[in-house]
Ligand SMILES: Nc1ccn([C@H]2C[C@H](O)[C@@H](COP(=O)(O)O)O2)c(=O)n1
């Protein structure tokens with residue numbers, strides 16, 4: 001009988017956990033999103049969270065979701081999924097899996113498809129009714145990207161050791 005630990009975390013818990021941790025870096029006061037891209041042999045390839053592009057200060061650009069025109073955060077934020085794709089320096093993401101804490105929008109779906117990502121594991125789908133998410137699902141389905149809702153476990157994972 002093996003003495004191996006039995007209560008180790010699953011691959012899904014591990015990679016979604018990394019995505020959740022990445023989301024905690026976001027400065028967005030309303031929604032923090034994290035993404036983690038994983039190879040077919042369970043190696044983490046890249047991570048990202050939503051924020052402004054390099055050189056665009058978190059303290060100078062607006063975080064408002066309601067403001068009009070140039071004062072809206074939506075003009076400036078790069079989504080976590082796109083950041084994870086763009087952060088990858090290793091070459092090809094063909095066949096990779098994306099773990100993300102919020103279902104991707106239509107613009108990120110285009111990038112996911114074009115990057116060759118074949119599987120998407122998502123946690124929240126809080127904007128499921130929005131047109132951009134419906135368009136995203138339509139494109140991901142057409143492109144054969146598998147969409148899998150993350151099965152939250154009962155286990156509480158704490159980071160303080
Ligand atoms: N799949 C997604 C969806 C949204 N984001 C980012 C974009 C914004 O920074 C924030 C959403 O803000 P809200 O409209 O909820 O105030 O989340 C993303 O990175 N990935």
Ligand SMILES: [Zn+2]
Pocket residue numbers: 079081104105106107108109
């Ligand atoms: Zn997006």
